[in-house]
Amino acid sequence: MRASPRLTQAASLGLMWGLAAATIGVLAFIIIYILAHGLPHVTWGFLTESPRSMGREGGVLPMIVGTAWVAGLAVVIAAPVGVATAIYLTEYTREGRLTAVIRFGADCLAGIPSIIFGLFGFVFFVITLGMGLSIVSGALTLAVMVLPTIIRTSEEAIRAVPQAYRDVSFGLGSTRWQMVTQVVLRSALPGIGTGIVLSIGRSISETAAVMLTAGSALGLPRTAFDSSRTLALHFYTLSREGISMPNAYATASVLILAILAVNLSAYWLMRRLAAGGR
């Protein structure tokens, strides 16, 4: 006997609901579990003080500053390079061997584990270029790491701009550069922004790559050439070495809230830009 269409419909709907609920459930569990353990310890002092006795006491101000430095600098470096590459691939070349090689390279880069990037950054930026364990070394390493994401998301966003817009722009007497900057990028901005936001999130939460390149100094960084410990690495160290689980959870809470804040504000900004672009 065959199941009735109505039953099949109900069963598949139920299954999809269940799987979607499971996904949301896991996410909610992680966030609630960490916030429940960490938030009680997140005080004003925790956010504005430096750690004492290896993080057993005191706060995480240097880690907040260090994370902002490393992640911010990484994206400031990677975004222009990535978007420029995407523009080149979509608007300035014909599909051919060269574009295939660039795209394949980017895809390979995206699949490499972050510890390998860390090792590369350590060998190349820290030692060969003599930048030492520093914010700059960490940021450059992360920039290389998030570059493929920015290239691919920007490329998708640029490709999604209707070809007719380009024809219209050329027909109205624009040069290619004017067409790209005033029509294509303007329409692709929300998509490009999404890729950049993803990269910020990934840079903020990266641990392995920064451990080997930005170091784990506990002090407040003064310049970009100082070593600095990021929030993610601080959490790792606190929990791995059993220094202080309450402070580890508090650090994780700050990390989660920071990523949430970045995503929400970027989302809001994108919506405003998209609305203004119309």
Added chain:
Amino acid sequence: MSGNSGDQVAREEARLAAALRSREPPPPCPATGPKIAVENFSASFDGAAVLRGITLEVCPRERLAIIGPASSGKTTFLRSLNRLNDLSPAFSMSGRILIDGQDIYDPGVDVAALRRRVGMVYAVPVPLPWTVYENLAYGPRLAGVRDRARLDALVESSLRSAFLWDEVKDRLREPATNLSGGQQQRLCLARVLALEPEVLLLDEPCSGLDPISTAKIEDALADLRSRYAIVLVTNNTKQAARASERTAFFLMGELIEVGPTVQVFTNPAHRRTSDYITGHFG
């Protein structure tokens, strides 16, 4: 079908015939020469010939209609006149196209400037995803117009010429995509007029429009004729009869005949032209 609709068709045909009879044949090009002179122009994509040895002229202040069945090269011809085909790497051409006596395929030609002189309206209206005002100001801004008052004046005059001003004068800050299809096509016409071009190219500008919008576009074209040379590609032979001084018939990439619209429609020189016009093929 009922006799009623048959009567209607007959009446319309009679009106069209009367309009054609009353139309005076176009004057020959003035002594200053043609606006556009196409000399033995051929075009191909990836080696496949699309246009073969086209030679024709467009006078200043005349509307030339180009008719012909699908894939007869009409659009390629139109896009050759402002070098939009150049955007396709597969395109190659031979022969010459002169505008005001200057070869537009000369290596020294500024293509962006050429496209401002030879404006193009596409078959499907494509407003850029901005406001009505920004759409109209885009072309002039590309050309370097920054002065606000000048831009405002261009926006208003081009909208008036496209018979759209009264409908959108209070909606200039709205997204252009909010306009109806017919309004969008007139917006695209106005956007080209804002460039202050010398030649207007229209590629089946009314193919997706209702009869009222079509009439408004045709009225605008009749007005614009006093200022521009207009080349109108159309699949609608009646539109060609209504809205042109001369008509060219393209078939399979060749120019079969070109002449005063009255003559092409009432007494064509070629059998294939009359077959097409009377609907025997195409």
